[in-house]
Amino acid sequence: MEVISNTHKHYLKSLRRHRFIVRICRCLILVLFLGLWEFAAMTGMIDSFIFSSPRKIALCFWSMVEDKSIFLHIGVTLYETLISFALVIIFSILAATILWFFPKLSEILEPYLVVLNSLPKSALAPLLIVWLGANTTTIIVAGMSVAVFGSILNLYTSFQRISKEKIKLIYTLGGNRGHAMTKVILPASVPSIISSMKVNIGLCLVGVIIGEFIGARQGLGYLIIYSSQVFKLDWLIMSIIILCIIAMVLYQLISILEKWCKKKF
Amino acid sequence: MEPLLELKHVSYSYHTPEGETAALKNITFSVAPGEFTAIVGPSGCGKSTLLSVIAGLIPAESGDIFFNGRPLKESSTNIGYMLQQDQLFEWRNIYHNVLLGLEIQHMLTAKTKQYAKDLLKTYGLEQFENSRPSELSGGMRQRAALIRTLILEPELLLLDEPFSALDYQTRLSVGDDIGQIIRREKRTAILVTHDLSEAVSLADRVIVLTKRPAIIRQTIPVFFDLDNDTPLNRRNAPEFKYYFNQIWKELNDDGSD
Numbered sequence: 131m132e133v134i135s136n137t138h139k140h141y142l143k144s145l146r147r148h149r150f151i152v153r154i155c156r157c158l159i160l161v162l163f164l165g166l167w168e169f170a171a172m173t174g175m176i177d178s179f180i181f182s183s184p185r186k187i188a189l190c191f192w193s194m195v196e197d198k199s200i201f202l203h204i205g206v207t208l209y210e211t212l213i214s215f216a217l218v219i220i221f222s223i224l225a226a227t228i229l230w231f232f233p234k235l236s237e238i239l240e241p242y243l244v245v246l247n248s249l250p251k252s253a254l255a256p257l258l259i260v261w262l263g264a265n266t267t268t269i270i271v272a273g274m275s276v277a278v279f280g281s282i283l284n285l286y287t288s289f290q291r292i293s294k295e296k297i298k299l300i301y302t303l304g305g306n307r308g309h310a311m312t313k314v315i316l317p318a319s320v321p322s323i324i325s326s327m328k329v330n331i332g333l334c335l336v337g338v339i340i341g342e343f344i345g346a347r348q349g350l351g352y353l354i355i356y357s358s359q360v361f362k363l364d365w366l367i368m369s370i371i372i373l374c375i376i377a378m379v380l381y382q383l384i385s386i387l388e389k390w391c392k393k394k395f
Numbered sequence: 396m397e398p399l400l401e402l403k404h405v406s407y408s409y410h411t412p413e414g415e416t417a418a419l420k421n422i423t424f425s426v427a428p429g430e431f432t433a434i435v436g437p438s439g440c441g442k443s444t445l446l447s448v449i450a451g452l453i454p455a456e457s458g459d460i461f462f463n464g465r466p467l468k469e470s471s472t473n474i475g476y477m478l479q480q481d482q483l484f485e486w487r488n489i490y491h492n493v494l495l496g497l498e499i500q501h502m503l504t505a506k507t508k509q510y511a512k513d514l515l516k517t518y519g520l521e522q523f524e525n526s527r528p529s530e531l532s533g534g535m536r537q538r539a540a541l542i543r544t545l546i547l548e549p550e551l552l553l554l555d556e557p558f559s560a561l562d563y564q565t566r567l568s569v570g571d572d573i574g575q576i577i578r579r580e581k582r583t584a585i586l587v588t589h590d591l592s593e594a595v596s597l598a599d600r601v602i603v604l605t606k607r608p609a610i611i612r613q614t615i616p617v618f619f620d621l622d623n624d625t626p627l628n629r630r631n632a633p634e635f636k637y638y639f640n641q642i643w644k645e646l647n648d649d650g651s652d
Contacts, residue, residue, distance in 0.1 A: 295482055301452055302476035303496035303547070313495065317486045394486065 182363045187371065190364040204372060206349040207338060210266060211380070214273030215334040218281055219327060221274070226285035230315065231307060236286065247279040255340050264345035272341030277333035281326050288322035289315050324388045331380045335373070350376075397464060398425035399583050400449065400551055405458035407441070407448055408608075417608035418444045422458070424602060424611060426551070426583060431574075433586045433594035435642060436604030442587040443479075445609065446553045449585065450476050463550070475549030477557045481540035483528035489539050490515065490524035496547045507546070514542045518576065533561045534569040541573055545580065552577065552584040558593065567627065570597065574626040591646075595638045596626040603645040613645045 134142075164184045170176045171183035178186060194200035229236035255272050262268040292315050300310045342351025350369045357365035407419040418441035426432050436442050447453045449460065451467055451474070460467040462474070483492045493511050497503045515521050518538050520531075528536055537557060544552065557573070558566045574597045577584050588594050594601045595617055603613045617638050619629050629635055 293482075295478055295480060296484070298452065299476075299478060299482045300499065302450060302478070303499050303543075305499040309499050313499070314484070317484065320486070 222281035251276040259345045269341030273334040273337035276337030277330040401425040401461040420608040433598035441609035473550045475544035481536040554586040571627040596629045
């Protein structure tokens, strides 16, 4: 059995203590914030009609769980986000691949992609409603529009950054551009694709919420906009909290995928 | 004996919006089967460009290249190319890195897979076939890169400063190792290097190029009368200094460093 020196034991102990303190402090901040919020609402320091309170939000959530309506709204938003996210990833990999195969085309399209990427995408949502109608497809397209152009540009840039010598190796082994793409560019770009996914999942959620604000009858975005119009602030704040949790869970799922890919690539 | 490779008045220039840079000018030489030729010259003179032209990766602007008596039109699998760095892919283990050329050539069969395993065993990498490249030393990585090239059984092997990324001690031992492998496998090879000792210790003939645009300044035959003619033994032979000084003189007469 390996013998651990006292100094190393001390180092490990201080490391564990440091991690414990960080975790406890994170939890304490949340508990303190919720406690102060509830206390301020109960004592009338803040108007609970405007600012709601943790207890009221919890009760509101529970009532929506009981009538099952919350699952419908969460399900719709999740479905639209995941579909738009999957389409963004597929479409951006395909587009970046085509641009890599045809450098002249990429040179021609570059200014258009830059302009489309810089465009505030929320401005497109009303136009999409007019063009495509107030339906799920429009919301998925709205979700895609926020992420897709940046994703194409990022992936294409990462394709271009792959070592020229690695590509030369493929040619020296008698390969062609297709082999360079499948044997080098795509496998070497897996970390870039994953980091692009991490950004895109959040962006798709933003796009879907924008779409639901103006063209939906279901979903968390609809719940937010409806509750603000009828002054049901419990619903509104609860929806925002659920959105935070969804964003965090989706990000963590991609982090797990990233860890798996790091072992493979 | 008919040469395996023949270059006749080969020239090549790089073109940029700023202008034209002549890299190779009127290069003429031939390589016999089984011969080990080294090409030396000042940094940036066009040595690697010459290898790329021979490999068919870039077309010669003028002149002719004949391989086995036939014009060389495009990259041929009969020509193996070893790059300055091993370029092993981290997402593949050593065995699958070695198989890369076979996969590209659609030559993956039970027989070729077994040949890959045999080569890994012969060159001491058997126990590392499931390892990732980062788990291997620089020398082992270069050996794996050589196996990846040799597995396609190229008639001509092009070595583009293959030891330049290694530290000096590893460089000597890997140079000795790979030199012996090439001799044992009776391969024809062209080595491009800026290291004169490496050229003398490995080659049967050293071609000295001038600074850019590269033209052939001198061709120096190298012969060592040794019972066991290995790169490391050559370095200890009395003739070694003579050949080294001769090449050094040719390079310095060129006015380069």
